[in-house]
Amino acid sequence: MQSVVEFDNVGLRYGTGAETLTDLSFTLYPGSFYFLTGASGAGKTSLLKLLYLAHRPSRGAIRMFGKDAVTMPRERMPGFRRRIGVVFQDFRLVPHLSTFDNIALPLRIAGIQEKDLKGPVTEMLAWIGLTERADARPATLSGGEQQRVAIARAVIGRPEILVADEPTGNVDPDMARRLLQLFAALNKLGTTVVVATHDIHLLNEIEGAQMMRLDKGRLSDPSGLLKNPPRPLVLKN
Amino acid sequence: MLLDFALPDHERKLIPEGRISGPMPWVIAIMMFLTMLSAIAGLVLVNAARQGSDDLSSRVTVQIIEPDPTARAGQRAAINKALKSNQDIKTIRAVPDAEIRDLLEPWLGGDIIDADIAIPALVDVTFKNRPGKEQLEKLRSQIRTLSSSARIDSQAVWMGPYLQLMRALLWLAGGVIFLLLLATCAAVILAVRSALNTHRETINIMHMLGGTDIQAARLFQRRVALDAMLGGVIGFAGALAVFWILAGRFAAIGPSLLSSASIPWFGWIILALIPLAVTGLAMLMARWTVVSALRKML
Numbered sequence: 001m002q003s004v005v006e007f008d009n010v011g012l013r014y015g016t017g018a019e020t021l022t023d024l025s026f027t028l029y030p031g032s033f034y035f036l037t038g039a040s041g042a043g044k045t046s047l048l049k050l051l052y053l054a055h056r057p058s059r060g061a062i063r064m065f066g067k068d069a070v071t072m073p074r075e076r077m078p079g080f081r082r083r084i085g086v087v088f089q090d091f092r093l094v095p096h097l098s099t100f101d102n103i104a105l106p107l108r109i110a111g112i113q114e115k116d117l118k119g120p121v122t123e124m125l126a127w128i129g130l131t132e133r134a135d136a137r138p139a140t141l142s143g144g145e146q147q148r149v150a151i152a153r154a155v156i157g158r159p160e161i162l163v164a165d166e167p168t169g170n171v172d173p174d175m176a177r178r179l180l181q182l183f184a185a186l187n188k189l190g191t192t193v194v195v196a197t198h199d200i201h202l203l204n205e206i207e208g209a210q211m212m213r214l215d216k217g218r219l220s221d222p223s224g225l226l227k228n229p230p231r232p233l234v235l236k237n
Numbered sequence: 238m239l240l241d242f243a244l245p246d247h248e249r250k251l252i253p254e255g256r257i258s259g260p261m262p263w264v265i266a267i268m269m270f271l272t273m274l275s276a277i278a279g280l281v282l283v284n285a286a287r288q289g290s291d292d293l294s295s296r297v298t299v300q301i302i303e304p305d306p307t308a309r310a311g312q313r314a315a316i317n318k319a320l321k322s323n324q325d326i327k328t329i330r331a332v333p334d335a336e337i338r339d340l341l342e343p344w345l346g347g348d349i350i351d352a353d354i355a356i357p358a359l360v361d362v363t364f365k366n367r368p369g370k371e372q373l374e375k376l377r378s379q380i381r382t383l384s385s386s387a388r389i390d391s392q393a394v395w396m397g398p399y400l401q402l403m404r405a406l407l408w409l410a411g412g413v414i415f416l417l418l419l420a421t422c423a424a425v426i427l428a429v430r431s432a433l434n435t436h437r438e439t440i441n442i443m444h445m446l447g448g449t450d451i452q453a454a455r456l457f458q459r460r461v462a463l464d465a466m467l468g469g470v471i472g473f474a475g476a477l478a479v480f481w482i483l484a485g486r487f488a489a490i491g492p493s494l495l496s497s498a499s500i501p502w503f504g505w506i507i508l509a510l511i512p513l514a515v516t517g518l519a520m521l522m523a524r525w526t527v528v529s530a531l532r533k534m535l
Contacts, residue, residue, distance in 0.1 A: 054445060056535060074535060082447030092442050096253050106446045108248070153446075 010060030036196040038214035044196040085159030091150040093138040143170040262468040269472025279410030280504035286403040299360040312384040313358040332359035454527040465519035469512030
């Protein structure tokens, strides 16, 4: 099967400090669902940054969508980033844009016509339960509402890879389950999903999800192969 | 460039626009005001130099310095008549004694002139074209046969330093305009850098969502263009107002090269183009600044 992402002996170092990520080698396949776990400071966010092309690695090779992402000219980066949806840990919503405009942003950046984006954005607003807050600014939304907007923004463009950093950290269990259902639905449509989380219970929510565990910047499986979770999981409704 | 300027409403919202509240339009208005004043001064000088050069440099004055009034009048009449056969000459005018007296009276006083000062007779000669050395020599030899005391003053001779001064002032005006444009560019760069820092997070988010440098640059270009246009209109209007006032003052000082301070027709086109050019320049600088700054990001 053609891989979506390949890491080969990747290391990441910020400045002249010690390596934050060391010797990462793994492959992500289309339509797979991955949970990335590990203690705080293990390097989960750094690994996600490599996945959404916010950083280049200090060493090693990364291939994304069959192309070398390490030596890729920066002019080509936007095209690749549009194929990746990102849910940031701190949401990173544009503070002066409404909920509607924040969700519509990736589509507008991609050049989608206004008449074509109103339907999907309205539908997404309904899905995350924020139809009534379509005109609200992020500052007036609760943490959970902001997180839902951030997730909606990440998935609205039907990305090929969805990278989410603690996407359910600020929402109640019911909403967490709903959001995971959204991820699962996207995954079924072929999107590769990578979710970084502390919440061990989430691992049971998605059937067939695989787990990557980071420990002090290294994948805990030294072979670099991704493990299935210890027991089969069924998506709960 | 025009398309870059016409941003849809939702893109405008990405960078909130606080026009007038910021100093940019006013800085540009001041720069534009000074640029326009320099340009107007330059154009008036061009016009004055052109007119002066055309009108005066083709003229010579024959001075007949003869103490005997009868001989002086005879020589003037003879020169007047003889020069009519010169094919290079367009007009000949014997300046009446009364007119010469009026010219000298403010300096010498009426009584002295009447008493004992021999006033030279003057003949104004206008050539068809600006006379060269050959034509002046021909005129000189023609006059020498009629009057040994006659002297020829080519107005081009005394005009020379005047025209050189005009040219120097013109270069100065050009230099001032150039420096003002540089200062405008610097102001735009500083303002855009400041705005870029203010909106850094929005630009980072756009980047992470697949936005390009050009998409980000367009947001700033539009904002700068609006500020530059507003500043341009204010500066342009101010400079024109000053010009109208000064033109009236120049007209009031009486006949001189600058008394008809006016702008040639092509000058108005140049003046109208300056605000547009500054707006275009500001947009280019904004684009360049943003793209250069973003190039340092991944």
